[in-house]
Amino acid sequence: MHASNHPAPAKSKPFFxxxxxxxxxxxxxxxxxxxxxxxxxxxxxxxxxxxxxGFGQQRLAAEQDIVFVVRAVQADYLQAAVLDDQLEVITTLERLGRASLVFAQKILRDSQVIFEALITIACVSLGSRKATPIPPAVRAQFATLV
Structure with a gap:
């Protein structure tokens, strides 16, 4: 996880x-x-x-036969960013389901939130293209971050 000058999200969850x-x-x-x-x-x-x-997407596809795909997005555009702005995207894992993840993401400019979203990600078998449970080792690592 990357250290930041910004305070952690309100619940003090690990963030990136x-x-x-x-x-x-x-x-x-x-x-x-x-x-x-x-x-x-x-x-x-x-x-x-x-x-x-610890889980690159190519490695997960090759070794676990899974990919993560966006299932739903709820987004709020609060202020516009413009050319040369330096932004920071803050990502926290909000919920861990059997075959899904929900991320809370915020984009900040000068410590002010200008965009926020809840993004639901589904775990999908690369071979069948159908939802599949998150593999146990991957799920165990994710569980430490919720």
Missing amino acids: ALPVRVYYEDTDAAGVVYYANYLKFCERARTDWLRAV
Whole structure:
């Protein structure tokens, strides 16, 4: 997990922080971050979170025959980010289900929340493309982070 200058989320759960710089390619015609790119920033943070807890996505696919896919997103866009903003994506694991995870993610600029989302992730068998239980070793590691 990455140390941060920002306080941990309210429940003092373990969290992961990913710095993100806004580039020209992230903005729309109005010069603000295109709405879908906030979700891309969150995806990057979840991928790096997974790697930080010891489970790279390629390794999980190759060794466990699983992938994690987005099932649902609840997002609130609170303020616009613009070119050259330095953002930080804060990720916490809120809930661990049998075959799913729920992440709370916030994007901050200068310690102020500008975007927040609850993202439900399903564990899916790579071979069958159907929901499958999270493997015991992976689940045990995740359980320490809820």
